[in-house]
Amino acid sequence: MPSPSPDGLARITRFFDDEVAAGRLPGAVVLIQQHGRPVYLKSFGVRDVRSGVPMTPDTIFALHSMTKPITSLAAMMLIDQGRMSLSDPVAKYIPAFADEKVGVEATGMDGSRVLKLAPPARPVTIMDLLRHTSGITYEYIGGALIEHAYMAAHLFGGRFDNAEFADRIAALPLARQPGTLWRYGHSTDVLGRVIEIVSGQTLYQFEKQQILDPLGMTSTKFLLTTPEEQARMAEPLPSDPILVAAERARRSHPEWESGGGGLVSDITDYARFAQMLLNGGELDGTRYLSPAAFKDMTADHIGDGSGVERDFFYFPGDGFGYGYGLAVRVEPGEARPPPPGSIGELKWDSGSGTYFLVDPKIDMLCILMEQTQNERGRITPAFTKLVYDAFAAPN
Template structure:
């Protein structure tokens, strides 16, 4: 038998050490990690850490997908889809994406922009008059010491760009206890399960803004408003538009706003109680129909589907030989758009683009990465990022809705980056 060259032999050994990646199960072409500059040995640390957490009862299960240079180098499932029933996790498990819906809705808005149907600098009131009439809340103390809520006009109109970058002044009602918070819907999931789009816009439009538009980064219902704009401009439901323009062309066959009956058994269950606090926790059950297909947090999908979306972003809008959105659009979306606005809650070293957190430099941030990499996660434990400098994207899917989800964001970023060898 002829002797293999050292590189070829190493690749074969690495392939033998990894679980098989059957072509039928993979969303992208498959490569041995070493063939795309990743270390199989170091990628093995992902399994070691996640399995230990699963055995310790801190995580029910997870699916991880990592692609580099357009090739899927790692795609594994760990733990349980349903721990109580003993059902093992599989790579085709469906998760509630929560706020990982937001980047897809943001892309939908940019598709309308590319067609000249709206401009990013347009006032939101042009499309949704009720939102354009929102006043800004001002808290004052009355003579008796009680806090009263007054309003003042916005100093400038809220724009579509403000919605995309979370500088609209809109918040989540569940993020605080001020009088303004109490008047806004609690969350995207709450709005999606309790209101139609028209009811959502009416309720939100009657509430005051927490901040003056353009002044402060404040996470909230902005992208749900974008979803309403997509519906109005396209004449379709948000899910219908995304299926036609994004999910269908990308082959995201398991992504939707309501999981069909035939796929109900593939939906992951989280732990009943938070592993640290012991308090009850829950995940939005997308096997039940929504009243509103909320663009800020109501989609469900798989790691395989989402890595296709992420790869499209990494490849400047192109996937499978088709240009989904323009390269300049992706470049624009993944630049920092905050400027002089306050960078609340993003952490040091990060700005925000049009749908993503954007890393500003190699240093400063609390985890490793590259200037210009961008990411976003979901409240139920999902997480993804794209690193153009390393030509890499990674997706982490889990139902871990408590504060522990923040731990897994840092953990997965660290474990993937330490496996990059060139």
């Protein structure tokens, strides 16, 4: 089994040093771990360019969509315990979903495009929420008329918790028939509400008791409450307007425990979660999912024979399918040369630039913590290639 070369690791250091020096990143923290031990852990730049406080391994980052794997694990634990089922209609737990309709673009009498409502061919299920085939979308994806309906609904107006947010989503048209298209969206936020109903706890209470505390993830939470914690928070560059606005929106709703994007964490905490995944659902003698449930969570549920299409916004990536909350590598991919990595690799990332992967073939995980929307599309693939180049290079 290969181990990383010193020269390969040095290239990672040079890459991030250059990013910070050029002003494209305020800073980052990078971890590569193999056989359960760190082989590379470095901090670059500063937490916040305004304060100049250096990045450190205990810096806290907004995870945004890297929250989704944790929420998905929580749901799978309840399924594993027999407390709910993948085939359950969401309306069993959230009655407003019983009246869900599908938005279909049609031509009006005056020739304009209008959104007509059609009944769903089948109910939205828990499986649909886990694999993003519910027809629930984000307000910036799904076609002009669906996007307009989402924007007009003022989803984020006023104060709201998971119960209120799920009801707001249920009042909106689905972008497609359930089970027919992989499309990213608020599915995992709705799943967070289902977890609350089934468990009888808030989402954070359940995740803290069942996942975060047992794993020792003491810095992972929806809301930072002490000045000491808040001082550890990483900030995007002021010149990163999309992420600055997203962070302002997230922080303006401390009452909302968003299962799709609300957690903050540090690299040490997330490494515990990633190592548990790399170990097949177990860490330090505690098993979080049965082997069968873990296998189901990390299998491709949108591939051939699933009936699920992939649209232009297909996000898991070249060579990847999607399980329950995680992308899973199922083939080399169409690019030549193919993207680096291994069949069976699991990964996810976020709009704030955070990213992780676990590779069972070489017993390795890597995590990138940064706060950038501007540069993440470029940095994430470059980082992945540097990691795999380090393992491929002669020692």
